[in-house]
Amino acid sequence: MPHLVSDTALIFGRYARQTLRSTPALVFGMVQPLLFLVFFGPLLTDVPLGGQGSSWQTIVPGILVQLGLFSASFAGIGLILERRTGVIERMRVTPVSRLALLMGRVLKDVVQLLTQSVVLVCVAVALGLRAPVLGVAIGFLFVGVLTVSLASLSYALAMRVATPQGFAPVINSLTMPAMLLSGILLPMSLGPRWLDVTSHFVPFRYLVDGVRAAFAGEYGDGKIASAAVVATALAAVSVTLGARLFRQAGA
Amino acid sequence: MAVITTNGLTHTFRTKRGPVTAVRGIDLTVERGEILGFLGPNGAGKTTTLRMLTTLLPPTGGSATVAGHDLARDPAGVRRRIGYVAQSGGVDPTVSVREELVTQGRLYRMDKPGATARAAELARELDLTALLDRPCAALSGGQRRRLDIALGLVHRPGILFLDEPTTGLDPGSRADLWQLIRRLRAEHGMTVCLTTHYLDEAEALSDRLVIVDQGLVAAEGTARDLKAEYGGSPDATLQDAFIAVTGRGAAPRDPAPLAV
Numbered sequence: 300m301p302h303l304v305s306d307t308a309l310i311f312g313r314y315a316r317q318t319l320r321s322t323p324a325l326v327f328g329m330v331q332p333l334l335f336l337v338f339f340g341p342l343l344t345d346v347p348l349g350g351q352g353s354s355w356q357t358i359v360p361g362i363l364v365q366l367g368l369f370s371a372s373f374a375g376i377g378l379i380l381e382r383r384t385g386v387i388e389r390m391r392v393t394p395v396s397r398l399a400l401l402m403g404r405v406l407k408d409v410v411q412l413l414t415q416s417v418v419l420v421c422v423a424v425a426l427g428l429r430a431p432v433l434g435v436a437i438g439f440l441f442v443g444v445l446t447v448s449l450a451s452l453s454y455a456l457a458m459r460v461a462t463p464q465g466f467a468p469v470i471n472s473l474t475m476p477a478m479l480l481s482g483i484l485l486p487m488s489l490g491p492r493w494l495d496v497t498s499h500f501v502p503f504r505y506l507v508d509g510v511r512a513a514f515a516g517e518y519g520d521g522k523i524a525s526a527a528v529v530a531t532a533l534a535a536v537s538v539t540l541g542a543r544l545f546r547q548a549g550a
Numbered sequence: 551m552a553v554i555t556t557n558g559l560t561h562t563f564r565t566k567r568g569p570v571t572a573v574r575g576i577d578l579t580v581e582r583g584e585i586l587g588f589l590g591p592n593g594a595g596k597t598t599t600l601r602m603l604t605t606l607l608p609p610t611g612g613s614a615t616v617a618g619h620d621l622a623r624d625p626a627g628v629r630r631r632i633g634y635v636a637q638s639g640g641v642d643p644t645v646s647v648r649e650e651l652v653t654q655g656r657l658y659r660m661d662k663p664g665a666t667a668r669a670a671e672l673a674r675e676l677d678l679t680a681l682l683d684r685p686c687a688a689l690s691g692g693q694r695r696r697l698d699i700a701l702g703l704v705h706r707p708g709i710l711f712l713d714e715p716t717t718g719l720d721p722g723s724r725a726d727l728w729q730l731i732r733r734l735r736a737e738h739g740m741t742v743c744l745t746t747h748y749l750d751e752a753e754a755l756s757d758r759l760v761i762v763d764q765g766l767v768a769a770e771g772t773a774r775d776l777k778a779e780y781g782g783s784p785d786a787t788l789q790d791a792f793i794a795v796t797g798r799g800a801a802p803r804d805p806a807p808l809a810v
Contacts, residue, residue, distance in 0.1 A: 302659065309656050320644060381642070389640030389701065392604050393657040394629045 306396045310403020311410075318411055329415050332366045336423055339484075344427075352515030355428035360438055360510035361483040363416050364503065367442045368478060370415075371449035372470045374408050375457030379466055382457075397546045401454055408450045409443050416442055430514040437513035437523065441506050444530040451541030458545055482507050505529040553617055553709055553741050554580035554603065560611030561598050572598040574765035575612060580743060582708075585735055587756030588745040591796055595765040596745040597637070597713055603743070604634040604711050617708055630658070633702030637713040639694060640701065643687035647678060647697055650686060651704065658705035665704075672700040676730070692723025699730065710734065712744040716751060728755055749788045759788075761795045769795045 318325065336359070343354040381387055390400055416439055420428070453470070460466045480487075480494075481503035487495050498504045509526020512518070558575040573595040580586050588596040601607040603616055605625040613620070619627030641650050648669055655665025673679040676696045681689060689697060695715065702710055712731070716724045728751070734740045746752050752759055753773040761769040761776070769776060773788050780791035 305659075306657075309653070313653055316649075317642070317644065383638075384642060385636045385638040385640030386642050388606060388636050388638075389634075389654075390657060391606060392629055392632070392634040393654070394626050394659065395657045 302394075303396050303399055303402075306399030307403045307406060309395070310399055311406045312403075314404055314407040315410065318407060325411070325415075328370060328411075329366075329418065331369075332362045332415075332419055333422065335362050335365070336419065336426065340423070340426060343485075352511075352517075353427075353429065355423060355426065356430055356514045357486060357511055359420065359423045359428050359430075360514050361485075361507060362419065363438060363442050364445065364481070364507050364510060365478060365483045366415060366419070367412055367445045368449065368474055368481075368483070368503065370412055371408055371446040372453050372474050373467075374404070374450045375453035375455075375460075375466060375470075376463050378404070378454050378457040379460065379463050398542050401451065401542055401545045404454060405447055405450045409446045412446045413439055413443055428514075431516045434513040434516050434518075438510040441510050441513075441526055441530055444534050445503070445506055448530075448533045448537035451537045451545075455541040455544035477501060477503055480504065486511070502529045502533050551582050552579045553582045554578065554614070554743070556603070556612065556614040558612035559599065559602060559609050559614050561595075561602055561607055562610045572765055573602070576762070576765075576767055578760065578767065580709075580741060582741055583735060583739045585731065585742045585744070585755055585757050587752040587759045588743065588762055589747075589749070589752050589759055589792065590745075590762035590768075594762045594796075596762050598765075599762065600634075600711055600713055600743065600745060604632060605629055606634075630705070631708055633705070633707035633710040635698045635702040635710070635712045635715060637717065639698040641686040641694065641697060644685060646683050646685055647673070647689070648682040650697065651682075651700060654701045654704045660705075668704055672703060676700045690723075691719055692726065695719060695723065695727060696730070699727075703734075706738070707740070709741045709743065712742065714745055714747065716746070716748065724751070731755060749792060753788050761792065763796045 340355060340358045343358055346354060378387065387400075391397070420435060456469065457466060460469070478484075480498045480501040482488075482498060483503075486508075487498040487504060490498075505522075505525045506529060508522045509530075512520060512522035512526075556576050556578040558577060559573060560571065560575050561573045562569045562571040572593075576595075576599055588599065590596045598607065602609050602621070603614065605621065605628050609621065613622065615621065616628045617631035619625075619631065621628055645653075651669035651672060652662070652665045655668050656662065660668060669682070670679070673682050676699065678693070678696060678700060681693060681697075686694065686697065699710075699712075699715070702712075715731075716727055719727065731742055731744075732755070735742060744755070756773070758772055759770065759776060760767055769780060769791075771779065776791040776795075777786045777788055780794040781787065782790060782794065
């Protein structure tokens with residue numbers, strides 16, 4: 300444990316450099332959320348969305364959570380490819396902390412996602428988003444914690460699955476309903492009651508609502524507090540489970 | 551002095567069809583400075599044994615001490631003292647040779663100047679200096695294997711584990727690798743444990759051979775001892791002994807035999 304921080308920094312540096320070398324992957328990772336922003340966002344300009352600020356204050360938080368949900372959930376694909384080259388096995392025979400092997404990667408994903416989020420918000424501002432700086436910062440914090448949770452689980456799953464073909468269907472079958480039931484595209488309060496009630500069983504719903512409340516500057520209505528509780532619990536469970544599976548799995 | 555001792559080392563995999571015991575209780579002693587060759591048919595348990603001794607797989611039974619550290623209680627201590635070169639290697643094709651070597655040193659907790667200096671030293675020793683700034687993807691099979699071994703040597707381990715180190719190499723690269731392994735023992739007193747399918751390689755390199763079959767040590771000794779005991783005639787080959795021990799036909803023939 301005394302080396303956890305330095306080991307994590309070392310692993311973070313390795314994967315950060317790897318990511319910087321593959322600029323196209325960084326750019327293409329942002330294409331889908333940018334398309335949503337540019338082609339879907341303007342559709343909602345004059346649509347009443349339930350009273351939480353402007354339409355941009357509704358759609359941009361949804362897109363940020365969507366970016367975190369999909370990017371972090373699929374992070375494990377890279378690990379599967381790396382396992383095939385033997386790099387993971389090589390690292391697991393060194394004294395480096397097994398937890399650092401996981402957290403260094405997760406930290407890289409957080410930094411990458413926050414960088415993309417800043418770009419997205421800048422584009423959104425150019426399109427008409429107006430949100431308090433504090434609210435945007437709170438939104439980024441929630442998206443960062445979501446990334447920590449999902450990336451930890453994704454890497455743990457990737458240590459257990461042999462091929463991307465085995466990995467992708469599992470992730471797809473989890474992320475798609477999670478996206479639809481968390482109100483990423485539109486607030487769930489707009490839907491029928493049964494759908495709204497069902498969505499309360501999906502933790503991401505609370506995060507989306509929390510980020511929307513933060514972007515609208517509504518800090519006192521309990522949504523941010525609920526999101527904070529859910530995000531913290533999700534991260535604690537995911538990192539604990541992820542670290543355990545990552546440690547136990549054969550490379 | 552023994553640097554590896556195992557006592558009933560066992561590994562059972564849990565599969566969908568039920569438990570499969572790949573290693574059924576290996577008892578082994580390896581002396582310091584020895585080159586030990588593991589032979590056996592496919593699925594005999596050679597690689598599983600190596601993966602247990604290198605801490606990649608936890609034993610499900612038995613015990614072992616590697617480089618003075620108990621395998622189950624102090625795997626981190628074992629990792630600090632051993633080097634491991636996997637069958638598939640272990641380099642990122644997009645990274646330069648230098649970066650891989652320096653990162654490996656850092657993974658063993660060297661500071662950056664120390665890791666950089668060690669990378670240069672290893673590059674000289676393994677004839678990689680001219681390749682330091684090339685991406686690993688640009689290396690030939692032999693160069694890649696030398697890099698794999700350099701990565702396993704970064705922290706000056708006392709024991710080096712090599713899993714099928716010459717598979718896929720051309721005869722020239724194989725000869726170079728044999729020479730390198732002998733040099734490591736001669737110059738650094740290193741203990742080397744290697745698995746191979748090539749009987750000529752096992753005979754040429756190893757002081758002692760262990761034939762593993764169905765998860766057990768079926769025979770062990772020098773190549774001469776094995777030929778005499780199991781070969782059946784004074785001019786028996788190691789292949790004759792291997793067939794007699796395993797009863798399951800010969801190991802695959804070496805596609806590129808070398809003069810010993």
